[in-house]
Amino acid sequence: MGSKKSDRREFLKSGAALASGMALGAATKSASGQLEGPEAFIQGTDELVGYGKRSRFVTSERIAHGGRPSPDAFGLDFHIAAPLQDSVGVITPSSLHYVGTTRGAYVPDIDPEKHRLMIHGMVDRPLVFTMDELKRLPSVTRLHFIECAGNRANRRHTTVQETHGMTSCAEWTGVLLSTLLEEAGVREGGDWIVVEGVEEVKGASSIPMTKAMDDCLLCYGMNGEAVRPQQGFPLRLIAPGFEGIFNTKWVRRIKVVDQYYMTYNDFGHLNQDPVSAALGYQIGPKSVITYPSGGQQLPGPGFYEVSGLAWSGGGAVSRVEVSTDGGQTWVDADIRGTAHPMAHTRFSFEWTWDGTPCELQSRCTDEIGQLQPSRAQASEFFNQSGRQSRVRGQDNSIQPWRIESDGSVHNAIA
């Protein structure tokens, strides 16, 4: 009782102090010697009451990827990279999630009331769903990364946004594709699906039925709200761990078919070499240190939590290692939180920098035992020569960051 009374007294007192501070104006020095309050306040507006905004002091933004303007002369969005250097945790905010479009595409402005999904082809019962009907079906919520096939680092890149920004991770909510396919009843021989969007090129990819039935999701939710238009509002396919292009946006139609359809999307990612085809399909084990990373500046020697992201299309990340000597020796990093299958996983490593030049690297192993290679290891495996030889398929090679004695951090790809 007594302690409650005293809490209340404290509250009344501090409340009175705050009120008088506001009345006198924020710039007034405190005569009592107490710490000053904030320099300014954010004016409440109807807009901010309705939908919040980040601080004006937080300016992290996406950038056009790969040197192509975005939007381009046609007003099309191409490839937009997420600011991984500023990321914390594993969720990419929807406004900062990377964007990739096939040869450029307009972002459709879709009224969800009018949007329909059709499932047809080799099924017993073709079906058409409204968005409301899809939301009546059993739902799942899962963390999944998406990564663009073009997320390939080179030595000209200066920041992690340039080297690795074409991947992001969000919490996705929707209906398992298997739920819908079972409802429609897949006929024998229906070994593939073609998933098609509404945009002007009506992008479509061929996906094997094994994948469709295993873990594909048709999502209406992203990070606790509706999927954003740039990410496929009102309905997006998530094909966990597959290259970005398979995650069809603005999904309107799913056709169950008997063969690989060689759609325009399929054609665009076609390979001549079976090794590249296999390595450019399901994303390999991959990680990158986001702090300290290229373009950042360490103030001086001392303690730092080295932090980064790891992910794999093969399952959950089971181990992350960090090297501070350019890959000669490795020590285990801590996995922060839970490592979810096909999701970005935050890792950290407690490190005291002695102020001498060094090279930081990270590598991960996934739950099925795939290990992230260095460029040299990947080349060596295929007997490719030259240090700069291209990593075949999806580039999942180790990213080196060099720290100079002045604390500046640089891309160390040779």
Next chain:
Amino acid sequence: MVVFTMRLLKLLPLIMLLGVSAQAQSPIYGVGRTPTAEEIRAWDIAISPTGEELPEGSGTADRGSQLYLEKGCAGCHGTTGEGGLAPRLVKRDVGVREDPWDYGRILPIRSPYATTVWDFINRAMPLNAEGTLTPDEVYSITAYLLYLNDVIEDDLMVLDEESLPKIEMPNRDNWAQVPDWFPGQPRLEGYPY
């Protein structure tokens, strides 16, 4: 691993068959409605490599060369299929090559099937007026692009729903199929990364 995969491959049709027969009579949730045959026809624009869905119609490269100008293709892709803002439509000028991949990632020369060319023109072109071309027009423009790339040599050759899938594209068998996919399988057998 090989044995495991083989077993899965053999079992899979059985598993899927069981799944189908168990639910053939009754859907579980009964949500959603059945589309009409007409709706399905109108929505279904996917054309397979074997061409079953191709609509009746026909065209020639000769007719396609006029449509290429009339429909605005030339405005974005260039009058000769190159030099425009939009992707190049004619093979790179590298002389005659043994490996057709050397001609570049250009749809009407690299695609293993002519059906992909037809499908993409039909669904995605012309920009801002997608889906407005008639089947005859799509057959003609497809024929013209194949003619520009020396895939067909006769500009009066008639392309239709029968002949189009039979076109022998130079890369017909010169491409790598993606591997069979199963959950928990490494990307490439024997590759540690």
